[in-house]
Amino acid sequence: MRKLRMLAYGLAVLVGAWAIGKNVATAQVASNDPRIALVDNCDPPTFNAVIPGVCTPTPHRFDTTFAEFIALLFSPLTVTTVGHPAWNFTPGYISVRAGQTVRAINAGGEGHTFTEVANFGGGFVPLLNGAVSPPAPAGTVPLALAPACALVPGVPAPGVVVVAPGNTVNVTRLAPGLHKFQCCIHPWMRAVVDVEN
């Protein structure tokens, strides 16, 4: 467990440092724009005991403890990370008209990214990709990194913007067709935006 804590703490520093250097678009847009909520259920005392400051208290306190979160990262039915279902993008599929702005609103207590990827894949936190054992069961196949989620030290990746709790990122100028978005921290948080002509 100590090793896990050290690793988690290192990751928190990494994510925190990344968030500080980023601007998140918060321009006012029409309130009827299609929106996707970035949702989690982090319990502040237990998450912040492992990764200080990672879970912001919210008016309605979230209550998935860190241990519960880790316990549901994996399932005996699959060899890859499944993730805790309380961490998700909702809705996971929306259909919008070309030209509409999609608002991705962080309704959770943790930072998340809303990153467009060519194909869904792993994020930049090895623990949450199933690459660290424990907690990953023996035989776990780590998720392959989605290239758009790659972090290169000193080189900000355009799509890897950490959206702080309560903040919104606006996605504009989406071409007609299917667009896939995921969180580069919790790679099971995913949504598809279908842009109609």
Ligand SMILES: [Cu+2]
């Ligand atoms: Cu996330």
